[in-house]
Amino acid sequence: MSQSAEQVAEQIELPESAQRVAGLLAELGHDRPVVMLPATGKTSAEAAAGLGCSVAEIAKSIIFRRVEDDAPVLVIASGSNRVDEAKVAARVGALGKADARFVREKTGYAIGGVCPIGHAVPPVMLLDQDLFRYDSLWAAAGHPHAVFNLTPQQLQQMTGAEVADVALGAAA
Template sequence: MTIPDSTTAAHPLFAQALRELGLDVEVRRFPDATRTAAEAAAAIGCELSQIVKSLVFEADGEPVLVLMDGASRVDTERVRAELGAEAVRRADAGTVRQATGYAIGGVPPFGHRTKTRVLADRGLLAHDTVWAAAGTPHTVFPMEPATLIRHAGGTPADVRERSA
């Protein structure tokens, strides 16, 4: 069940980013957490691949945000090659919160505390609409993928794991 709400449902930091960008998006709040892509897709009633995961990695010690569809996994070797980094690893919860201002499970694709490099997997562009976290594990918002990537300052890249 969705609780109708406006951007006031979003995390205050994300709501501020929406205002600064002049964006009027529908933020949906759910009574149960949508921390995982599968939980979000079930709550929204969309395909798993329409969920945007905002994942933070460390490339040579610097935070990097990777936007990936909910049905796919990030290939860290492809991220490393794309960035020209020596090493890439998943960031820990403290690094995620410090870099973005949000906890894992609610990280939106933009509106972060600090500016980081953003890679967006090209697979997101296969959809008319995608859904991303609005700063909390209970909130999501829809957006056209190219617009979302632009607001995130993302560079389209092929960083998903290839199927065997």
């Protein structure tokens, strides 16, 4: 039988970036621990496999660069959805590619571990409306192996992100 998230978290010491996220979550009064996955959670499929949940229950963080002012744009999407950049751009302005250096500078996190909270530069944020189909979500906690559990409502409250239709192929 598999171990609980709490048991796994107790067995593995958190890397510095995940400790920072755990501290932020504690400050917000979040009562669930940061969990270290035994294998990478860099992709939604890897994280879901390690957690025993569906890919759709992974709240993946995707960073874009807004062209007009170089601002970071964070889209938190269901792991099963591809983000429709045209829908995002229609809400926030023209988008450019965010390379690894941009992501690290603007968020403070490496690609594959971008947490929805605690960014170096506060991003423009959109939250995928499809995440609200699920009772429980998992989001990156600052490291490719670190995640934390929360509800869609908690995610929206923590981030203040606008809920939007961001999925490719969904109705506009």
